[in-house]
Amino acid sequence: MSSVGVGQGDRRAAKVARGIVLVLLTIAFLIPFYLLVRDALSTDQQINNVNGWTWFPSNPQWHNLIDAFNDPSAPLGRSMLNSLFIAVTQTVGVLVISGMAGYGLARIRVRYASAVFYVVLATLLIPAAVTFVPSFVMVSTLGWVSTLRGLIVPGLFQALATFLFRQYFLGFPKELEEAAQIDGAGPWRTFWRIVVPNSWSFVAAIATITFIGSWNAFLWPLVIGQDQNSWTVQITLSTYATAQSINLHGMFMAALISMVPLLLMFLFLQRWIVAGVEQTGINE
Amino acid sequence: MSAPAAASDSAGAARSGPARPAPSRRRWTDNPHLWFWVFVGPFFLGLAIFVLIPIGWSIWLSFYNAHNTVTPTEFVGFDNYRAMLGDPAFRSSLVTFVVFAAFIVPTTFVISLGLAVLLEATSWGRAFFRSVFFLPVACSYVVAALIWRHGIFTGISSGLANTVLGWVGLDPVPWLSVVHPPWYWLVITTVRLWLQVGFYMVLFLAALQRIPRHLYEAAALDGATGWKAFRYITFPQLRTTSTAVLMLLLVNAFQAFDEFYNILATPGGYPPYARPPLIYLYNIALGSVQDFGNGSAGAVILTLLIAVFALVQGKLTGLGRSES
Numbered sequence: 093m094s095s096v097g098v099g100q101g102d103r104r105a106a107k108v109a110r111g112i113v114l115v116l117l118t119i120a121f122l123i124p125f126y127l128l129v130r131d132a133l134s135t136d137q138q139i140n141n142v143n144g145w146t147w148f149p150s151n152p153q154w155h156n157l158i159d160a161f162n163d164p165s166a167p168l169g170r171s172m173l174n175s176l177f178i179a180v181t182q183t184v185g186v187l188v189i190s191g192m193a194g195y196g197l198a199r200i201r202v203r204y205a206s207a208v209f210y211v212v213l214a215t216l217l218i219p220a221a222v223t224f225v226p227s228f229v230m231v232s233t234l235g236w237v238s239t240l241r242g243l244i245v246p247g248l249f250q251a252l253a254t255f256l257f258r259q260y261f262l263g264f265p266k267e268l269e270e271a272a273q274i275d276g277a278g279p280w281r282t283f284w285r286i287v288v289p290n291s292w293s294f295v296a297a298i299a300t301i302t303f304i305g306s307w308n309a310f311l312w313p314l315v316i317g318q319d320q321n322s323w324t325v326q327i328t329l330s331t332y333a334t335a336q337s338i339n340l341h342g343m344f345m346a347a348l349i350s351m352v353p354l355l356l357m358f359l360f361l362q363r364w365i366v367a368g369v370e371q372t373g374i375n376e
Numbered sequence: 377m378s379a380p381a382a383a384s385d386s387a388g389a390a391r392s393g394p395a396r397p398a399p400s401r402r403r404w405t406d407n408p409h410l411w412f413w414v415f416v417g418p419f420f421l422g423l424a425i426f427v428l429i430p431i432g433w434s435i436w437l438s439f440y441n442a443h444n445t446v447t448p449t450e451f452v453g454f455d456n457y458r459a460m461l462g463d464p465a466f467r468s469s470l471v472t473f474v475v476f477a478a479f480i481v482p483t484t485f486v487i488s489l490g491l492a493v494l495l496e497a498t499s500w501g502r503a504f505f506r507s508v509f510f511l512p513v514a515c516s517y518v519v520a521a522l523i524w525r526h527g528i529f530t531g532i533s534s535g536l537a538n539t540v541l542g543w544v545g546l547d548p549v550p551w552l553s554v555v556h557p558p559w560y561w562l563v564i565t566t567v568r569l570w571l572q573v574g575f576y577m578v579l580f581l582a583a584l585q586r587i588p589r590h591l592y593e594a595a596a597l598d599g600a601t602g603w604k605a606f607r608y609i610t611f612p613q614l615r616t617t618s619t620a621v622l623m624l625l626l627v628n629a630f631q632a633f634d635e636f637y638n639i640l641a642t643p644g645g646y647p648p649y650a651r652p653p654l655i656y657l658y659n660i661a662l663g664s665v666q667d668f669g670n671g672s673a674g675a676v677i678l679t680l681l682i683a684v685f686a687l688v689q690g691k692l693t694g695l696g697r698s699e700s
Contacts, residue, residue, distance in 0.1 A: 127527040140534045196415025225661045225675045226434030229446045249422035308516035310634040326518045333522040336643045347519045354514040370582045
């Protein structure tokens with residue numbers, strides 16, 4: 093940061109040392125991705141090569157890509173579609189439900205508003221994963237086990253997202269809303285026409301982290317997706333990992349394919365993902 | 377806070393003045409109860425049905441003998457709680473959590489803070505390195521677990537870890553199938569480190585950028601640079617973020633399930649060691665015997681535990697005072 097009392101040579105040495113550390117760390121962080129790609133394009137013999145390490149298959153098995161979709165015990169295509177549908181509906185649902193609730197909690201002064209807010213805060217303290225037993229009891233009573241409803245609906249009511257939206261709307265410039273109200277707009281129109289269009293970057297940040305969380309979720313889909321038709325992509329991958337005899341190249345190819353949507357997001361939306369992560373940390 | 381309040385008051389006065397006969401039904405100040413529930417109602421209803429009522433129901437179930445039923449009739453008092461607390465497997469799952477958290481919380485904290493400081497000090501390629509360390513956030517625990525289990529830490533000699541050991545002349549290690557020494561801890565903890573240090577690094581980076589530069593300049597005049605500057609300026613300035621990160625790390629460690637399940641479960645079931653609380657709970661409530669009575673009692677105990685942890689840590693670090 094500062095260089096008072098530090099010689100020119102020392103500074104250069106520190107710079108070189110930092111560079112070396114960063115490059116080594118980069119290699120270490122990328123090794124798992126390298127292995128994933130290598131194994132996805134290999135035969136099982138190449139993966140478990142007893143004669144030495146194969147850096148990369150000389151004849152990449154591109155047909156693994158097609159084969160991954162044709163494994164009857166691991167319905168990759170179907171489960172990818174399930175995951176996509178679940179992640180999109182949950183993201184949109186959370187944005188609408190938590191966005192409205194956050195706005196209401198931030199702006200509308202009724203006697204019980206703070207009581208409702210404290211209930212939201214209290215649920216934040218209880219990790220969702222610990223309540224999976226009671227939630228399962230409720231969902232099975234509704235007859236929603238192994239349905240998309242059962243996978244989606246309980247995840248629509250996120251106390252954290254509501255809390256974050258409330259904090260954000262508390263800081264939203266009131267003048268914009270007041271101008272709309274003077275023009276005769278009611279709360280509904282003020283919210284959708286004025287507040288939401290001026291909050292896109294915050295909405296995008298919450299949207300990306302909600303989508304990632306939904307796509308990567310494992311415990312709840314494992315509990316609810318008992319029938320193969322309701323598996324999400326993570327459940328399909330998990331059955332590969334814990335199978336009796338493991339189809340290695342199929343498993344790695346399926347894992348690689350499962351990452352494509354999120355890798356695309358990282359390529360084009362990383363800014364918003366970083367913003368979303370920062371939000372989850374700042375609130376606590 | 378007084379200035380904005382005054383501004384909105386005068387705006388309110390202006391609105392209700394005779395000059396502006398706005399249609400009154402359109403203003404929420406006329407019916408705040410209606411509008412509150414229009415906005416907050418859907419969320420609150422869902423929260424009640426899928427979180428609050430289930431928790432209440434679960435507390436009720438925990439006092440009943442509820443094998444394979446969610447509408448039991450046999451009241452058993454505190455027997456389920458006694459059974460859970462008396463079960464060595466449940467207690468050992470709590471020990472597993474403590475051991476796991478005692479390692480993963482400080483290690484993740486130090487590494488992610490280290491990465492953030494390292495990146496902050498680097499002028500060259502910062503965006504690239506940040507992306508590399510952040511990229512694992514796109515990876516699910518399931519995908520990472522199977523890379524670790526079947527790619528890096530396979531028990532056979534062709535796995536990456538054993539290949540590297542072979543290069544330096546060491547024998548292959550059966551990473552996941554021995555308990556003495558417990559090599560599986562290395563597999564379990566490194567996968568979580570890889571997955572989440574980038575996430576916390578981003579939090580620390582954001583916090584580092586909020587530290588006013590003039591603090592460092594003033595300290596440099598007093599001769600405090602390098603480690604001293606970190607110790608007396610950076611670290612104290614990161615207090616809020618550090619508290620948040622510690623809390624998130626602790627809660628996440630408590631919820632550990634995905635990587636344990638996908639690294640250690642076999643077709644024959646989950647091994648009797650390295651069971652964190654949620655794995656144990658999953659087996660009790662959703663295994664071959666669906667024992668919702670004991671499962672609910674376990675969930676209640678765990679919920680109370682994590683709530684106590686959170687409150688104690690909140691009290692200790694003065695969390696929530698800066699809030700609201």
